Amino acid sequence: MHNTLLRRYEKEVKTNAEHVEAIANLNLKIYELEQSLQKANQQVERLQQSQHAPPGKAPKARGKRSRSPYRRTPSPTDTGLLQEIQKLKRERDKLNKENQKFKSELKGLDAGFFEEIEDLKYALQQSAKLNQEYETTMRQMCTRFGVPFPFPDPRAPSATRQRRSRSRSNIR
Known part of the structure; x- marks a missing residue:
């Protein structure tokens, strides 16, 4: 039960953190x-103003389009900029859709979700404390009755480590 709670808690925290990070990045x-x-857009507007201005007159700098009666064919730089604008608009729309998707996922995480995470965290802490108490009691009981403790003491060197060190010293 302790391991299940721990895994569930870690999974929920990780998923939530990933969603928050993804939304922030988006x-x-x-x-x-x-x-x-x-x-x-400003650059395109400036280019259009400068190219549509009558000869000898400076383009207007207030962002208004010049009203010249003639139309010029777009230059390669104009079409490149327009393509870049279209590309940026498509990417913006795609990111907006993805952002909305993430927001709708986060709407499913109500206050109860975070309360449940806190409850799981508390239960996990209590379980860990209880496990430590049980292990201490088990060690005391095993020592008292002369029965070997089924799990090795993490503070004491394990038997396998002792065997390995002996075999290494025999090899040398």
């Missing part, structure tokens, strides 16, 4: 992608 990545998308 939020960070979404923020970074949104920033790069804004920069790319």
Whole structure:
């Protein structure tokens, strides 16, 4: 029962930590992608303004598009930027969907879940204390009645270690 509780507790804590870390990473990545998308949009806008401005006139720097009557065919850099923007938008949408999936998974973890984890942790601690008391009592009883303790004392060198050290000294 002790081992089952320990494994269950460790599994739940690990899963919860992984979910929290994944959400934090996704939020960070979404923020970074949104920033790069804004920069790319600003760059595209500046390029469009500079290319659509009439000759001899400086482009407007306030983010408004120039209203030139003629349209120019997009240059390779424009199409590259547009493709990059589309790629970033797809990646952002994908990350948003994944983020929503993780959020919906975390919604399933209500306050009762964390209370259960705390209960398991407490039960595990109590079980460990009880096991130590049982082992101490068993050692005392075995010593009292002259019966060998079934488990080796972790403080004393084990018989297998003693045999190994003897065999090594015989080899030398």
